[in-house]
Amino acid sequence: MTQYVWGYLPEYEKERDDILDAVDTVFRSGKLVLGPSVEAFEREFAAYHGVSHCVGVDNGTNAIMLGLRALGVGAGDEVITVSNTAAPTVLAIDAIGATPVFVDIRPDTYLMDVEQVAGAITERTRCLLPVHLYGQCVDMAPLEELAAKHGLPILEDCAQAHGARHHGRIAGSMGRAAAFSFYPTKVLGAYGDGGATVTSSPEIDANLRRLRYYGMEDVYYVVSTPGYNSRLDEVQAEILRRKLTRLDEYVAKRQSVAARYADAFAGTDLRTPVTAPGNEHVYYVYVVRHPARDRIIEALREHDISLNISYPWPVHRQSGFAHLGYREGSLPVTEAAAGEIFSLPMYASLSDADQERVIDVLHGVLARL
CATH class of the missing domain: 3.40.640.10 (Type I PLP-dependent aspartate aminotransferase-like (Major domain))
Structure with missing residues (x-):
C-alpha cells in the first residue's frame, strides 16, 4: 500500500x-x-x-x-x-x-x-x-x-x-x-x-x-x-x-481520513498534526512524528505498508546546496523534525478498510516499542 x-x-x-x-x-x-x-x-x-x-x-x-x-x-x-x-x-x-x-520552522506545525x-x-x-x-x-x-x-x-x-x-x-x-x-x-x-x-x-x-x-x-x-x-x-x-469541480469533495474526504487518524491515535505517543489557529487543513499529507520513526517505518514495511517521509533531508543539508554555506545546527527545529517525521497513507480514495488496517498495524507496532 x-x-x-x-x-x-x-x-x-x-x-x-x-x-x-x-x-x-x-x-x-x-x-x-x-x-x-x-x-x-x-x-x-x-x-x-x-x-x-x-x-x-x-x-x-x-x-x-x-x-x-x-x-x-x-x-x-x-x-x-x-x-x-x-x-x-x-x-x-x-x-x-x-x-x-x-x-527555521515552528515545532508544532513545521511551517515557516x-x-x-x-x-x-x-x-x-x-x-x-x-x-x-x-x-x-x-x-x-x-x-x-x-x-x-x-x-x-x-x-x-x-x-x-x-x-x-x-x-x-x-x-x-x-x-x-x-x-x-x-x-x-x-x-x-x-x-x-x-x-x-x-x-x-x-x-x-x-x-x-x-x-x-x-x-x-x-x-x-x-x-x-x-x-x-x-x-x-x-x-x-x-x-x-x-x-x-470536485476539489471541495477531495478536500472533505481527506479531512475525514485525517479525523479518523486523529481519533485512532489520541492518547498514544504518536504526535499527530497540529492545525494552526484560523487554518482549514486540507491534508495533502498526514505528517506524524515519533522518535522511533525509522523502526516504525521498517516494521510497517514488513506488513506491506510503505510510508513516506516529507522530508528526511532538509534542503540546507543536501550536497547540492552546500554552496549556500549552512552548517549542521543552522536550523535546529528543521533538523530535529527531519529525524522524526513521517507520513501515513493519505488520499481521497483511501478506503475505510485500508485505513483501518494501517491503524491496527501501527497500533501494534507502537505497543511493542
Whole structure:
C-alpha cells in the first residue's frame, strides 16, 4: 500500500469515463497547445481563488520560477523561505540566480516561523516565499505586515495547499502572486505534470504569459524578454477543469481520513498534526512524528505498508546546496523534525478498510516499542 503510487488508481477507476472524455475532447478539438481548455481552466481556477488571473504552466517548479521572475526577482537577489520543503521550491530560486535565505520552522506545525523573518531581511532581499506545507497555511497576517513595511512582494508556494484556508482566505489569494503544482499526488492532481501561477496584478499576469511562451508577446517569433517554453498542456488542462469541480469533495474526504487518524491515535505517543489557529487543513499529507520513526517505518514495511517521509533531508543539508554555506545546527527545529517525521497513507480514495488496517498495524507496532 504505497500512497504515492497507488493513491490515484481508485480515483481513476471512479472517474475514468470523465477523464477519458476529457482526453477525447481535446484530441477532437484540433487545438493541442494553448487552446480553449487551458483558457477555460485558467479562468475557472482564478475564479475559485478569487483572483483576477491564472497562467497555466508545465510544472510547479516553473510556476515558482516564473512567478519570481514576473515579480522582478533576479540574479544577486535574496528570497526568504524555509528549508523544510520539497527541493523544487529552492531550485526555482536558484534557477534565476537568486539566493535562498532560510528561516527555521515552528515545532508544532513545521511551517515557516514568521517571527524569524524580520531578522533575515537584508538590503538584497527582494521576495518573501512562504510555503503552505502539508496542507495548511503559514501565519500570513504578520508576514503581510512585514512585507508591506519593507516593500517586499510575497509569492505563496501553494503546491501542497489546494483549497486550504487561513482565517477565511484561500491559499493563493494572500500574496502578490502564488504558485501551484498539479503533480498527480496533489490534492488537485493532473495525470502528468502541470502547474499554474495566479495573481490579481495585470502587469504580473502579462509578465507571466510572456515568460511562459519564450518571451514572445504580440508578434510570434519576436522575443521581447528571454523566456521559456513552459506551457500547460491542453489535455492536462481539460482534466484539471473536470477535477476542479470536485476539489471541495477531495478536500472533505481527506479531512475525514485525517479525523479518523486523529481519533485512532489520541492518547498514544504518536504526535499527530497540529492545525494552526484560523487554518482549514486540507491534508495533502498526514505528517506524524515519533522518535522511533525509522523502526516504525521498517516494521510497517514488513506488513506491506510503505510510508513516506516529507522530508528526511532538509534542503540546507543536501550536497547540492552546500554552496549556500549552512552548517549542521543552522536550523535546529528543521533538523530535529527531519529525524522524526513521517507520513501515513493519505488520499481521497483511501478506503475505510485500508485505513483501518494501517491503524491496527501501527497500533501494534507502537505497543511493542
